[in-house]
Amino acid sequence: MAARTPLLAILLGLAVLAGGLQLAGYDAAAALTSLWRGAFGSWYAFSSATLVRAVPLIVVGLGIALAFRGGALNIGAEGQFYAGAIAATWVGLHVAGRPAVVAVTAVLVAALLAGAAWVLVPIWLKLRFGVLEVISTLLLNFVAESLVSLVVQGPLQEAQGIYPQSDPIAEVARLPLLPGTRLHAGLALALIGAAALWYVVARTLWGFRLSAVGAGPRAAEISGRIDARRVTAVALLGSGAVAGLAGGIEVSGVSYALFQNLSPGYGFTAIAVALLARLHPLGVVAAGMLFGALEAGAGAMQREAGVPAVTVYVVEAVVIMVVLLADTGARRAVGARVAA
């Protein structure tokens, strides 16, 4: 498959956006200029808008890629993200006075464990009753969102007891920032995570098993003597843990408190990110940055050119559809060749 398909998809998406804006009476050139400036126009824009938005997309995207590679369709990253955010906030409120390394580690580990715990139920339902994880993980998103609403109006509510949000977490529990920017150390974690996942899937036996199960669990069991159920379960567990970690990073690096609307739908956008990257861990980094850039640029486009930021979703949608169509087309072509 051509690696340039995603690039063509992006150009096509931008062309569709430009055409639409022109038709709607906006100055498309000015809008796209603002889009560019907001994403890459300055070091501040790149570090503090693009990269900050990219971090959660990359981290959650890695989790999605891990699950999807193993054939487990984890649609519940949004819920796992929130589970991680809740745990991170709770720990972050209780670590004042500890050394920063201990505090931050505790916050992130808590988030990781909470994300993994949130996906345990779907794993159990799948192994025990064969319940499709697509359904169970998706439905648990709503539970997680309601749980956040509950805790920010209950046990984790700020001390005045008025607003539906938590108090700010302890200073020591916050990820260090790059001076002069909003960029936090979560980016380093995202890059390390991507490298680690790449190593696991490309260089280890377990990674090979994962891909084999993803390609065909029956075949993997029969001809490879792989315990497909176990591999899938571990992939789902890891996926949930990584999505939970993303929630912890967002609390510890950006919001410093728990809010009901902490995520603008990272768990879903990250599915698009992972698919655009064709589940390749390093591709997830690039795709996450692309989406981060588009959304950061969209903000600038609205501020400077008055174009509603939501129009940028058109670009994202076109990109995804082109890539999916190209993949399907390529698979058909391969199938035809095999049949012939």
Next chain:
Amino acid sequence: MMAFTACSNSAPDPGVRVGLITPGSIADAAWNSGAYAGLQRIRDSLGLAISHVEARTPAEQDEALRAYASQGYDLVFAHGFEFQGAAERVSAQYPTTAIVVTSGSRTQGNVSPLIFKLEDASYLAGMVAGGLTRSGILGFVGGIELPPIKAAYEGWVNGARAVNPKIQTREIYLNSFDDAAAGREAALALVRIGVDMFHHNADAAALGLFQAAKESPGVYVFGANADQSSLAPERVPGSAVIDLPRALLLVAKAVKAGSFTPKVEVFGLASGVVRYEPNPALAALVPPALEERVRAAADSIAAGTLVPAARPASMQARKREAPRALSSALALDAAQSHRGHGGRRSTPVMVASSEFSAPLW
């Protein structure tokens, strides 16, 4: 950061610039659209450069505040209580940008709140609803259970009970200001148990409420935050209005004149920014005697002799240390028409006399 500052210094001085950050869509015909209308009026009547951006999540709100502040905007309206924390953090770094948090809680550096006592107008809407209801059951649909929204609810209930002490009420919070489908479902559920008069504070989610009213014979909705008569001309007897354009314009004028100083500004019925706006198309619905009572109540509220709803003193007060004696005295005062609601909360109330009769900048 350095490069960015240098870059913005080299640009020619663009004059006074005003930014607006809304937490939701400006197509909500209420809270956000009102602020956007205010921003446009600032451009049209003061000739200032304006910019708007929507920012829903805490991360986006922080990013947007920093973007405006770092570009040297003179005034930024952060349109909602949820901006308070981020506004204070950003202001510490960029003290020259005046940040006004609508519905904010306190002044801090160059951050100041605008507080709207919508309950003043909701009380009047409640009086009309209390006079018009056939079933005797009133409904309220709120977005998220926040202090100003609870205050509006209590104003609505107290107003209705001032007219008819036997009024029953039902309230539903949607946990969303966007979900119009949820708003419609909530309203239909309440209609089924006999609610025939609605009030809301749910912005775009309330659009579903108007839809539900149109589908249900004999059901009326009182608008909130903006004059919403046009959303369902046959079904909206009136609206509890916050004249956001006027309030924002007053602030921008002060900034332009250089006379702006950060302080808590409270707008109630007396200011004219908050008011009850009847729908002329349904004027015949309201009997003259009731109309007279509403007018008298409006005068009492404006004069400060009638307190529509007790409010927690989130502004300026540090955690839970507002004077108790004062608060209970005011709570008693407010409880005269409360009937079961007055005693529900014993949190300190905002002192009525802190309201400026007219903006003082």
